[in-house]
Amino acid sequence: MTEITKEIVSEHGLSESEYEEVLKILGRVPNINELGIFSVMWSEHCSYKSSKKWLKTLPTEAPWVICGPGENAGVVDIGDGQAAIFKMESHNHPSYIEPYQGAATGVGGIMRDVFTMGARPIANMNALRFGRPDHPKTRHLVSGVVSGVGGYGNCMGIPTVGGETNFHASYDGNILVNAMTVGLADTDNIFYSAAAGIGNPVVYVGSKTGRDGIHGATMASAEFDDDSEEKRPTVQVGDPFTEKLLLEACLELMATDAIVAIQDMGAAGLTSSSFEMADKGGVGIQLDLDNVPMREEAMTPYEIMLSESQERMLMILKPGREGEAKTIFEKWELDFAVIGKVTDTGRMVLTMGGEIVADLPVAPLADSAPEYDRPWVKTECPDPIKASDVSAPADLKKTLLKIMGSSDIASRKWIWEQYDHMVMGDTIQRPGGDAAVVRIHGTDKALAITTDCTPRYCYAHPETGGAQAVAETWRNLTATGALPLAITDCMNFGNPERPEIMGQFVGCIEGMRDACIALDYPVVSGNVSLYNETNGTGIFPTPAIGGIGLLKQSDHMATLAFKNSGEVILVVGEASGDMGQSIYLKEIEGREEGAPPSVDLAIERKNGDFVRDAIHAGELTACHDISDGGLLVAISEMALAGNCGADLDLVSDLPLHAACFSEDQARYIVTATSETAEKLLEKAKLANVPLQLIGTTGHNELNFGTELSISIEDIREVYSNWLPDLMTVPGN
C-alpha cells in the first residue's frame, strides 16, 4: 500500500497540525484510504472549519421551525400537517470547470437533499454570478450553466421558477452557481439521517459508483490557479433520468415504515454519508466495499470511498425489510445492495477482499474536525455619497434607458425561458416578479420563493450588505402578499485565511443575524463555499439568501404588473437620497463607491407589514419592491409587466436623480383605485408608515412633467435586448 509521505499528506490538503491530530486520534500512521477519508471529512467543504464558529451565531429557531441546520435541509411547518423542506447549495468550482455538468449536478444534488427528507420537490430556484459581460469566458459559462440548470430540472419535471443573475468583474475567474430546491412533505413523515439499531442493514441505492468527482470536496476547498484546467476529469456527470427514478422509488419506500435513516451521497460520497449517519446516531458502521455496485473495474477502496458519482443514497433499514425495499428499487430499475450493518463499536470499519482496509473512530473524526477562529479585520463603512455629490443627469430619458439596459437591471427572460417553469401545473407567479409563487397542490395555500443578495453592498460594508440581503428576500416575499417564514443561506466568499476576507464573512453574518432576529425570520439550512479566488483575488462577498413565505390563500397574491388605467400609484417608505453603491452611480458616473443604503430593520418590518395587510385586504392592485436601480426603475418594471404607462408627479425635496434612482431600502411601489388610495393614506398615517401619492397609471408612456416622456416600447427594447444580444454568437 502507498507509503504516507509529507507530500501525500499535503496533496490531501491537510495542514501539519491537522495531520498531527490525525496521528493522535489513530495512535498510528493512517493508510492511504484512511488519509483520503480524513482529507475529505476535514476539508472546508465538509467540516465548515473556518465558518462554524460564526454560523452558530445565527438564529435558527421559531415556533414554525421543525428542523433547523444540520440535516440535509431545513423544515418549516406550513399548516394542515404539511411542511416545506428547503435548502440552497453552491456548486461553484465544478461549474467553472465544466459549466453544463457542474450546474446540472448542483441542481441534482440539492434536489436529493430535499427528497432525502421525504419531500417531493415542488420548485427550484437559483442564484448565479458571472464575470463581467465582456469577459471572453462569460458567454460560454452563462450558456453552459443555464442549459445545465435547465437540463436537469426540466428532465426531473420540477419547475425552475426563478432566481437572480449578476455580472461583475469580481467573478471573472470564479463564477457562482447556487441552486435551491423547495419540497413538500407531511409533518408526520419526515426522514432524518441518524443511524440507529445495532445490526440493522446499511443499504446502497441508486446509480453505480464510478471514478467521477474523486476529491470534488477538496477541490471545492482550494483556490484556483492556472492549472485548474487539469482538474477536468474529476467533474461528475449528472443523470437526471436516474434521479427521477430515484425520487419516485424513495418516495414509494418512504410511504412504508421500512426506513430508519437516510442520507444523500453528495460531496465526499460514501465517506461523508456513512460518517454523518454513524456520528449522528452515535453508532459504528461496518461496510463491505465488495458489495458496493460499481461501474468500473478494479476500483480501489480509496476510489470507492471518495467517488462523487451522482444519484446515490445510503439508508439504514429496519431488520427484515430488505426484500420489500429491494422490490421497489428493482421496479424502478435502480441498484440496490446491502453493503454493511450498524455496529456498537463507534468505529467505521471498511473491508474489501476479506481484508480490513480502514478502521477509524467515528466521533473524533466527524466531531473533532478542526474548528478555527481565523483572524479577521472589520471592513469600515465608507462615507455615504450624498445626492449633491453626484451630478444630475443631463437627459433623464437617456439615463433611464441606459440603466434599464444595463447588466444589473436588464431582463433575465433569455435565461428563464430555458427553464420549464410551469410543469406540475401550480406556478401562479412566473419568473420576472418579486418572488415566484407556487400553489400547494390541491389546497388554497401557496408558497412564495425568492433568492437575493446585493454583493456590491456586501463588499462596501458587509454588515449592511448581510442585513440587506435578508431584508430584500423578506421584502420580495411580502410584495406578493406572503408571510415570510425562514431562509436558507449560501455563503460564497474568498480565502478565509486572509483576515479581510474572514472579516467580510463575519460582517455579513452579523448583518444577517440582526435581520433574521428583527424580522422573525430564522435560518434553517445553508451551505458555505470559501476559497472563491483566482490568483489571490477574491470574489465580492456573496451571502446568497433564499427565502420562503406562505400565502394562506393563493388568490390573495399580488403581482407587480400595472393592471388598469386610471389607478393611483403610491410609494411606501422614505428616501434619504444617498447614492452610494447605486446602479445610477455605477452606470452613469462609472463609480462603484460609497456606503450602501442603510438598513433600518424596524422600518423594514413596519412598512412590510403594512403592505402585506393591504394586499390581504384586497386594497392593492399591484405591488413591487424598490431595489436595484431605485424608484424609476421599479415603476418602469411595473409598466413593462402590465404594458401600461404612467403619469408621474413626484413631489420631493431631493434632487431629481436621487428621487428617481436612490436605492433607499424598505420601500414599495403600490397601485390602488383612487377611492381605496384615500383609505390607504389614512391607514398609513395611523400606522406611522410614509405613504405618498406619486402618479396615475395609463396609456403607453412614462411621463414625468417636463423631465421625461418615453414610450413603454422604447424601454422594452433596451430592457429585453441586452441579454440576448450579449449571448448572440457573432455570425450565427
Add this chain to the structure above:
Amino acid sequence: MKAAVIVFPGSNCDRDMKVAIEQSMGHSPAMVWHADTDLPETDLIAIPGGFSYGDYLRCGAIAGNSPIMREVVKKAKVGTPILAVCNGFQVATETGMLPGALLRNANQKFICKDVDLKVAANNERFVGAFETGQTVRFPVAHHDGNFFTDDETLARLEGEGLIAFKYSDEDGNVTDTTNINGSRNNIAGIYNEAGNILGLMPHPERLISDQLGGTDGKTFFDNLINSLS
C-alpha cells in the same frame, strides 16, 4: 366517458394531464404504467409530456418500443381517440402513428413560454371549440419540437387538412419570426389521416385556469371530453 393516461419512467406531465382531464371530465382518468400490457376500456388515451426514459437515444424512441405502446397502436388502428402532447407527440411519431419527426429546436435551446397558435384545420372532436383561423394560446416547454417531414408528406398534410396548429402571432400571422423552433411550415400539431390522433408540442393542460394565466386549455379539454361523451 373514460380516459387513460400512459405513464413512462421519466414522464413528468402525467399529473398535469390528469388534473386537466379531471377538471373537464369530473372524475379521474386511469393511469397506465409503461410495463402494463393491457389497456383498460377507454374513450380517450393521453400520452403526456416529459422525458420518457430520459429521452436517451432519441426523444420518445425507447418509449415508442415499450409494451404498452404496442397496445396503444392497436387501439389507434381501431379508432380510439389519442391525444399526444409534447413528449407524447415524439413517442407517437416514433411509433409511426403520426408522420414526421421532432428534431432539436433550431436555436438549440429549451424553450418554455406561452405561444400563440393558429388553428389551421378543424377537427370537431379535438378543436371543435375553436374556429379555423382563430388563435389560441398554449405554453410550450421543449428542447426537441422542430417538426420535420419530407416534401411529399408536408404537401399531403397541408392538402388534406391534417395540420392542427401552426406557430403564429396573436393575430394569426404565420411567419418565420413566429416559428419558435424551426418546424417545417410552422407546424405545432398534426392529425393522422383517420383523424383520431392529435399530436402537438404545446401543452393545453397547462393553461386551464385564470390563476395559471389563461383558460384556452380548459376550453380545449371541455370540448374534447364533451365530444367524446
Add this chain to the structure above:
Amino acid sequence: MKARVTISLKNGVLDPQGKAIEHALHGLGFEGVNEVRQGKIIELDLGDISTDAAPAEVEKMCTQLLANTVIENYTVELLD
C-alpha cells in the same frame, strides 16, 4: 463479436448542432471547414450472437430502435 453502428442525420435534414459546431470552428480560425454534420456511434457487444446471424440482427436493431429512418441514416460495422 462487436458491432459499431454510426448514425447520422440524412442529407436535407437541418442539423443545428452541426451548424453550431461549424460556426464555432470558424470562430476559432478553422475557416476551411465547409460543413459539419453531427451523429452518434453506438457500440454493441453481441455476446452469443453468431457471426452469420449478426448482420441481420443488427440491421433489425437499427430499424426498430437505434435509428429513426424518417430523419437518420445508419451504417453498421462488425468488429471481431
